[in-house]
Amino acid sequence: MFELLTSWKDAAPAVGACTAIVTAIVALLVFRHTRAANRRRATLDMVMKTLMDSFAQERYGDFKKVIRRDKDPSDPFKIASLLDATVENHQDRELVLQQLNIYEMTSLGIRRKLFDEDFYKRWFHNQFMTDFENSRDFIEGAQAKKGSVYCEFAALYNRWEKSGHPLSSPGKIKFAYWGLTGQFDKIDRAREWNKAR
Numbered sequence: 001m002f003e004l005l006t007s008w009k010d011a012a013p014a015v016g017a018c019t020a021i022v023t024a025i026v027a028l029l030v031f032r033h034t035r036a037a038n039r040r041r042a043t044l045d046m047v048m049k050t051l052m053d054s055f056a057q058e059r060y061g062d063f064k065k066v067i068r069r070d071k072d073p074s075d076p077f078k079i080a081s082l083l084d085a086t087v088e089n090h091q092d093r094e095l096v097l098q099q100l101n102i103y104e105m106t107s108l109g110i111r112r113k114l115f116d117e118d119f120y121k122r123w124f125h126n127q128f129m130t131d132f133e134n135s136r137d138f139i140e141g142a143q144a145k146k147g148s149v150y151c152e153f154a155a156l157y158n159r160w161e162k163s164g165h166p167l168s169s170p171g172k173i174k175f176a177y178w179g180l181t182g183q184f185d186k187i188d189r190a191r192e193w194n195k196a197r
Contacts, residue, residue, distance in 0.1 A: 043116040080137040107152035
């Protein structure tokens, strides 16, 4: 037995180094998994707060009323009129600012990898894109005054505009395959899905 231990004496540094390497690799994998789980949890918490909080739902409903007024051709109100604060537009302006600030914070969280982009995109893609498009006059007016305002929201919108919704936007390879195999109805349907919001 003593001879066996003596013969292993020379291998001890190599075994120790291998053990340290394996331990480091396992620790990195656990860290990576925990970080991804925490990102998903943070995203889910944010989404659930948005969906379950009656005050947030009420504020979003009021924001959509402001948007509908802007889109109504019989109403002279325009969302860009909220760029300058007045006593008359204070409440509507606060609604728009609050909602756009939520989108800006969410966009920044996605860019900084605090939130899970894939999950958020699958859940809120259409709402996110539609609200940006409907608020574009306000956003561009605010950016004309200060370029960094809503820059994260605009950057995420532009990136998602190119890539589309994950379920309704097939990739280039799938489009090429459909074109080569004569499945033009699928190409037309995918293009219609991209237009529909």
